[in-house]
Amino acid sequence: MAVTSETVADAMYAMIAEYQGKKKLKATDLTKAMIEKFGEAECDRQVCKAAIRTLIDSGKCVYTYFGGSYIELPHAEGAAQG
Numbered sequence: 001m002a003v004t005s006e007t008v009a010d011a012m013y014a015m016i017a018e019y020q021g022k023k024k025l026k027a028t029d030l031t032k033a034m035i036e037k038f039g040e041a042e043c044d045r046q047v048c049k050a051a052i053r054t055l056i057d058s059g060k061c062v063y064t065y066f067g068g069s070y071i072e073l074p075h076a077e078g079a080a081q082g
Contacts, residue, residue: 005050
């Protein structure tokens with residue numbers, strides 16, 4: 001039975017949160033990691049793409065650009081800290 005995009009999204013979010021501030025992750029990094037975690041029979045690129053879309057649309061994650069597109073947790077604005 002294939003995993004749902006919501007399950008993959010949760011796993012991706014946990015991975016992004018774990019690496020936040022240590023390593024920037026690209027969509028391809030996340031896709032490869034999820035296929036490795038769940039197996040090719042359970043998880044494919046389309047499920048991963050839907051999971052990334054869910055994370056971005058919900059506001060849990062954002063795309064950032066620094067010489068390439070990365071997916072990260074939203075940053076707190078500098079003025080908001082304090």
